[in-house]
Amino acid sequence: MTNHLFDLTGRVAIVTGGNGGIGLGMARGLAAAGAAIVVVGRNEAKSNAVVAQLTQGGAKAIAISADVTDKAAVDAMIARTQSEFGGIDILVNNAGINIRKPPHELALAEWDSVIKTNLTSAFLCSQAAYPAMKTAGGGKIINIGSMMSIFGASFAPAYAASKGGIVQFTRACAVAWAPDNIQCNAILPGWIDTELTQNARREVDGLHDKVLARTPSARWGIADDFAGIAVFLASRASDFVTGTAIPVDGGFSVQG
Numbered sequence: 001m002t003n004h005l006f007d008l009t010g011r012v013a014i015v016t017g018g019n020g021g022i023g024l025g026m027a028r029g030l031a032a033a034g035a036a037i038v039v040v041g042r043n044e045a046k047s048n049a050v051v052a053q054l055t056q057g058g059a060k061a062i063a064i065s066a067d068v069t070d071k072a073a074v075d076a077m078i079a080r081t082q083s084e085f086g087g088i089d090i091l092v093n094n095a096g097i098n099i100r101k102p103p104h105e106l107a108l109a110e111w112d113s114v115i116k117t118n119l120t121s122a123f124l125c126s127q128a129a130y131p132a133m134k135t136a137g138g139g140k141i142i143n144i145g146s147m148m149s150i151f152g153a154s155f156a157p158a159y160a161a162s163k164g165g166i167v168q169f170t171r172a173c174a175v176a177w178a179p180d181n182i183q184c185n186a187i188l189p190g191w192i193d194t195e196l197t198q199n200a201r202r203e204v205d206g207l208h209d210k211v212l213a214r215t216p217s218a219r220w221g222i223a224d225d226f227a228g229i230a231v232f233l234a235s236r237a238s239d240f241v242t243g244t245a246i247p248v249d250g251g252f253s254v255q256g
């Protein structure tokens with residue numbers, strides 16, 4: 001009974017940015033629970049390597065190269081998923097970037113690039129996936145926010161705006177699509193050891209130790225910390241959970 005609640009056999013999951021970092025941690029979790037995985041990213045070699053890893057583990061998986069800021073590419077990615085796997089049950093909007101500068105130094109083009117990659121992409125992918133989910137009688141959308149959905153940081157004006165926006169976008173979709181049995185939730189990762197934060201640690205003095213000092217669990221997170229929450233939010237276990245923003249942060253956001 002318990003296993004059945006989390007069983008994703010026969011489900012199809014798209015994970016944008018699934019070729020590395022947190023996206024890969026979620027893709028591995030979803031695949032282990034039985035879902036077929038569509039790995040989406042721009043770097044074809046990285047995506048193909050992940051597909052090889054997932055299929056070696058017994059999962060069905062394909063890679064689709066797409067820039068998620070490009071509406072035509074997103075529409076083609078959705079169409080190809082449907083033709084390969086016959087539907088879309090789970091969409092994980094995870095692709096993201098940061099450009100670390102204070103607000104007075106950030107160029108408009110940099111602002112646009114971060115907002116498009118982190119926020120507009122979630123709109124494009126969700127809107128494109130919606131008809132298939134509606135027709136199938138339901139679906140699960142998981143958007144990736146951040147501690148910057150809650151807190152500010154001097155070096156992340158566009159990033160924080162995009163991640164705050166993700167939470168509100170999640171709530172809007174949750175309300176709009178509840179009648180279609182589509183649950184939309186956000187995950188707010190704490191500080192996780194990935195390529196993104198390896199760069200941050202190079203660029204922001206003292207970041208590594210500041211994070212450790214503030215995190216009650218006394219460690220940086222790892223990509224595999226996201227397997228369980230992804231399976232929960234993608235499965236029948238979360239059918240009455242919608243519009244939430246769940247921190248996965250080792251207690252970072254509740255530290256007084």
Ligand code: NDP
Nearest residue numbers: 017021022041042043067068095096146189191192194196
């Ligand atoms: P990584 O840099 O390791 O991964 C980012 C992923 O996004 C890559 O797979 C990349 O693939 C993909 N991507 C970026 N731009 C595009 C694009 N235009 N089109 C398609 N894919 C794209 O970062 P993380 O794993 O750390 O981050 C994943 C998510 O988690 C992001 O949304 C990030 O903001 C969020 N997050 C991360 C935290 C952390 O501490 N690491 C904390 C809070 C939130 P490719 O290069 O092949 O396109």
